[in-house]
Amino acid sequence: MHTPPVWRIARENARLIGYRCRRCGFVEFPEPRKTCKRCRAPAEFEEISMGTRGKIVSFVVQHRLPEGFETPLPLAVIDLENGARVYGQIVECKPEELTVGLEVEADFRVFYDDAGLRVYSYKFHPVRG
Amino acid sequence: MAQHSLRNKVAIIGAGMIKFGELFDKSFETMIEEAYLNALKSVDKGLDPKEIEAAWLGTLYPPQGNSGVLLSFATGLFGIPVTRVENACATGSDAFRNACFAVALGLYDVALVVGVEKMRDDGGGLIQRTAVKQLWGGRGVTMPAFFGLHATAYMHKYKISREEIALVSVKNHRNGALYPYAHYRFECSVEDVLKAPYISYPLGLYDCCPVTDGAAAVLICRAELASQYTDKPVFVLGSGLATETFFRGGDLTSFPATRYAAQQAYEMAGVSPDDIDVAEIHDCFSITELISYEDLGFAPPGQGIALLKEGIVQLEGSKPINPSGGLLAKGHPIGATGVAQIVELFEQLRGQAGPVQVKNNPQLALQHNIGIGRTATGSVSCVHILGRG
Amino acid sequence: MSVVGYGAAIPRKRISLAEINRAWGRAGGRGERAVAASDEDVVTLSVTAARRALAHAKIPPTELGAIYACSVSLGYGEHTLAGSVALALGAEGPVTLCDLGLSTRSVTSAIQCCVDAIRSGRIVYGLVVAGDVLPAKPGSESELSSGAGAAALVLGSGPGVAELEGFGSHAEGFIGRYRPEGDFPQMDDERFVFQQGVAVHVAHALRRLLERTGLKTDAFARAVFGAPEPRWGARVAPKLGLSERVFTLSGEIGSAGCAMLLLDLIGALEQSQPNEKILVISWGPGGSDALALTVRERSLSLPTVAEQVAHKELITYPEYLRAMRLLGG
Numbered sequence: 001m002h003t004p005p006v007w008r009i010a011r012e013n014a015r016l017i018g019y020r021c022r023r024c025g026f027v028e029f030p031e032p033r034k035t036c037k038r039c040r041a042p043a044e045f046e047e048i049s050m051g052t053r054g055k056i057v058s059f060v061v062q063h064r065l066p067e068g069f070e071t072p073l074p075l076a077v078i079d080l081e082n083g084a085r086v087y088g089q090i091v092e093c094k095p096e097e098l099t100v101g102l103e104v105e106a107d108f109r110v111f112y113d114d115a116g117l118r119v120y121s122y123k124f125h126p127v128r129g
Numbered sequence: 130m131a132q133h134s135l136r137n138k139v140a141i142i143g144a145g146m147i148k149f150g151e152l153f154d155k156s157f158e159t160m161i162e163e164a165y166l167n168a169l170k171s172v173d174k175g176l177d178p179k180e181i182e183a184a185w186l187g188t189l190y191p192p193q194g195n196s197g198v199l200l201s202f203a204t205g206l207f208g209i210p211v212t213r214v215e216n217a218c219a220t221g222s223d224a225f226r227n228a229c230f231a232v233a234l235g236l237y238d239v240a241l242v243v244g245v246e247k248m249r250d251d252g253g254g255l256i257q258r259t260a261v262k263q264l265w266g267g268r269g270v271t272m273p274a275f276f277g278l279h280a281t282a283y284m285h286k287y288k289i290s291r292e293e294i295a296l297v298s299v300k301n302h303r304n305g306a307l308y309p310y311a312h313y314r315f316e317c318s319v320e321d322v323l324k325a326p327y328i329s330y331p332l333g334l335y336d337c338c339p340v341t342d343g344a345a346a347v348l349i350c351r352a353e354l355a356s357q358y359t360d361k362p363v364f365v366l367g368s369g370l371a372t373e374t375f376f377r378g379g380d381l382t383s384f385p386a387t388r389y390a391a392q393q394a395y396e397m398a399g400v401s402p403d404d405i406d407v408a409e410i411h412d413c414f415s416i417t418e419l420i421s422y423e424d425l426g427f428a429p430p431g432q433g434i435a436l437l438k439e440g441i442v443q444l445e446g447s448k449p450i451n452p453s454g455g456l457l458a459k460g461h462p463i464g465a466t467g468v469a470q471i472v473e474l475f476e477q478l479r480g481q482a483g484p485v486q487v488k489n490n491p492q493l494a495l496q497h498n499i500g501i502g503r504t505a506t507g508s509v510s511c512v513h514i515l516g517r518g
Numbered sequence: 519m520s521v522v523g524y525g526a527a528i529p530r531k532r533i534s535l536a537e538i539n540r541a542w543g544r545a546g547g548r549g550e551r552a553v554a555a556s557d558e559d560v561v562t563l564s565v566t567a568a569r570r571a572l573a574h575a576k577i578p579p580t581e582l583g584a585i586y587a588c589s590v591s592l593g594y595g596e597h598t599l600a601g602s603v604a605l606a607l608g609a610e611g612p613v614t615l616c617d618l619g620l621s622t623r624s625v626t627s628a629i630q631c632c633v634d635a636i637r638s639g640r641i642v643y644g645l646v647v648a649g650d651v652l653p654a655k656p657g658s659e660s661e662l663s664s665g666a667g668a669a670a671l672v673l674g675s676g677p678g679v680a681e682l683e684g685f686g687s688h689a690e691g692f693i694g695r696y697r698p699e700g701d702f703p704q705m706d707d708e709r710f711v712f713q714q715g716v717a718v719h720v721a722h723a724l725r726r727l728l729e730r731t732g733l734k735t736d737a738f739a740r741a742v743f744g745a746p747e748p749r750w751g752a753r754v755a756p757k758l759g760l761s762e763r764v765f766t767l768s769g770e771i772g773s774a775g776c777a778m779l780l781l782d783l784i785g786a787l788e789q790s791q792p793n794e795k796i797l798v799i800s801w802g803p804g805g806s807d808a809l810a811l812t813v814r815e816r817s818l819s820l821p822t823v824a825e826q827v828a829h830k831e832l833i834t835y836p837e838y839l840r841a842m843r844l845l846g847g
Contacts, residue, residue, distance in 0.1 A: 014606040038377050038378070057282065057380065058282035059278065060274045061327070062271065062274055062329050063327040073269055075268070075269055075274055075278075077278055077381065085375070085378075087270055089269055092831070100281065100282065107562075108566055108569075108606060110557040118561070120562060123557065
């Protein structure tokens with residue numbers, strides 16, 4: 001939450017805040033917009049909580065990443081309960097547990113280290129009974 | 130609606146490239162220079178560099194600043210407009226497209242297009258830039274991950290196995306082994322593909338294109354002037370370009386940007402997917418080629434694999450795809466890729482493709498790129514249709 | 519004055535003491551300790567605990583007037599844990615932020631500060647949050663007890679799950695255990711620290727609490743004891759006549775620094791019936807605080823401490839070194 005580009009969206013990232021198009025329901029994240037990607041037109045947006053639960057649309061397991069990432073690292077595209085689609089790393093999950101449609105829940109985690117200052121955002125773990 | 134079209138207004142009269150590979154001994158400018166000289170040499174009736182009235186340079190991450198002046202330094206072509214274009218993996222093809230606009234409009238009689246990328250001076254650089262410190266987009270997403278996400282979704286929806294997807298790599302490496310300009314000139318088996326280490330599951334090493342240096346150049350002119358330069362020109366019939374993001378929706382089993390770009394190009398050319406005789410399409414990863422068969426209209430959704438199993442897209446088949454070995458074998462120097470595909474199709478349509486010449490006497494060819502931008506959150510596709518004069 | 523809600527966050531990764539001993543060619547070892555994953559730290563655990571506490575208290579973040587945050591392992595000499603929690607909760611605006619640390623005792627100091635602010639009428643609700651991921655030198659004694667976790671309490675003047683009955687404190691300039699910045703923790707002779715420090719300070723603080731509240735030690739159904747070394751609680755309990763009543767999770771998760779006292783308190787609350795009393799004692803460099811609580815309502819904050827303790831993934835010593843970034847990377 002330190003350099004300007006990180007600070008501008010720190011709130012949205014920390015609290016999973018999105019902006020919903022009042023016309024078509026498309027959820028914009030992380031920046032508020034005045035034009036809708038789905039309507040392809042100027043639109044009004046309302047701030048919403050994107051919810052903390054979602055389903056995996058698709059996933060990969062990253063095996064080759066630069067230093068700073070722990071591999072193998074599961075990574076997914078997730079549809080959240082309130083209509084947003086996001087990228088998310090999956091934690092506390094063995095690669096073989098991953099499936100399309102798996103239910104996941106958001107977790108607040110360290111994202112990366114920016115010159116000694118840690119940057120935080122959400123990741124996801126499988127929903128467990 | 131649009132009043133004008135590119136169809137039959139622009140001719141390709143020369144095309145050349147350099148052998149792709151890990152070119153530690155060649156600088157960015159040396160690569161441009163060699164590709165340019167090869168293109169000049171290929172003009173059957175000759176072309177004086179003084180006839181070149183404008184140039185376009187397609188490159189993604191040039192080493193010494195971003196301007197078109199890089200091309201002038203490499204070719205000596207100062208004093209004319211030189212425009213640098215960058216549009217992800219469609220960089221080279223979009224540079225070509227923009228050059229075609231100017232020539233079709235009649236602003237210039239002859240123009241040069243060069244695509245180039247120096248990737249091996251900074252081996253891990255591109256990956257680093259995509260994966261790290263991108264809070265809003267990256268999240269550890271790399272290029273293999275973006276396409277791997279599509280592979281997982283496609284395999285899940287259509288019950289396709291890694292073995293089946295491997296047929297793309299096997300075919301393209303077989304072609305690449307024959308193609309003199311390819312980075313990788315070896316064949317591989319399905320077993321090789323499956324046994325290779327994972328890069329981003331479900332994609333393994335042989336499902337991925339290499340990190341390659343390269344450059345390619347084409348010379349174009351107004352169609353009515355083509356006969357001054359060659360008796361075998363290749364004409365631009367159609368061109369399309371579009372962007373998309375899966376954050377708008379979709380199940381990740383298609384690249385809709387390709388569908389939009391292809392529709393634009395087919396409409397402009399007045400042809401259908403069935404009319405295409407040979408194609409150079411974007412196989413940055415094995416899955417990309419398989420899905421692109423469907424996005425380009427060569428097969429219905431979920432049935433692209435049949436084209437491989439039935440031999441249709443093999444070098445000897447009725448619709449050979451990636452006779453050059455594609456990006457998987459030839460390599461993918463980003464800015465050079467689209468231009469090199471056009472170089473290859475120019476030779477195929479003129480019957481000069483040597484060991485990889487297709488046998489179906491091609492009249493119509495298709496060139497395609499699908500790339501990703503905005504730290505792997507959006508995609509951009511470019512499609513061209515070329516025809517024999 | 520009440521605890522209106524509480525929340526806990528315990529990392530899922532655990533290492534057994536036997537596994538640590540095996541790595542160093544030593545035999546034996548009972549119990550386990552919690553290990554933060556490489557992407558879990560004081561901030562993430564504290565935020566998670568604070569979110570659960572707010573949900574349990576059923577109050578929106580905008581109702582918080584102050585955030586008191588404690589840690590001895592934030593990893594920065596200059597930073598803010600309280601502010602980081604405020605951002606993640608959505609408790610920005612007219613909120614007092616107070617960062618405490620340096621001593622595990624600071625968690626009870628934070629509770630006192632929060633109670634004072636509520637009593638004065640300056641704030642209506644306050645959040646006390648504590649989080650630690652304790653570093654330990656590989657092969658050292660403290661590696662066997664250095665755990666991780668966070669916990670948070672929402673305090674308010676109305677009714678709640680437990681009522682605060684009073685405090686007793688004892689302060690001295692005794693340090694005993696310390697950690698130079700960027701280094702691993704160090705301790706003077708442990709018997710010296712325990713006998714001349716811990717046992718003396720705790721007895722004074724407890725005596726003052728009992729005098730102030732008029733309670734006797736018999737009145738407490740359970741006692742929790744926070745200190746950098748978890749075994750000190752078990753050792754001091756007989757001296758205070760509390761032997762059988764000390765509740766601790768340290769056998770399952772090791773010590774979670776400042777958070778340990780609150781985690782143990784939450785664990786004790788989960789097992790308590792209305793009207794039972796809980797004794798809370800903290801020790802750290804500088805002395806000891808004691809406070810008394812009366813349980814008013816049995817209300818669980820989810821996931822419970824018991825669930826989080828059970829929900830675990832045992833890791834090997836090399837995996838532990840990787841998670842703690844002791845191998846680089």
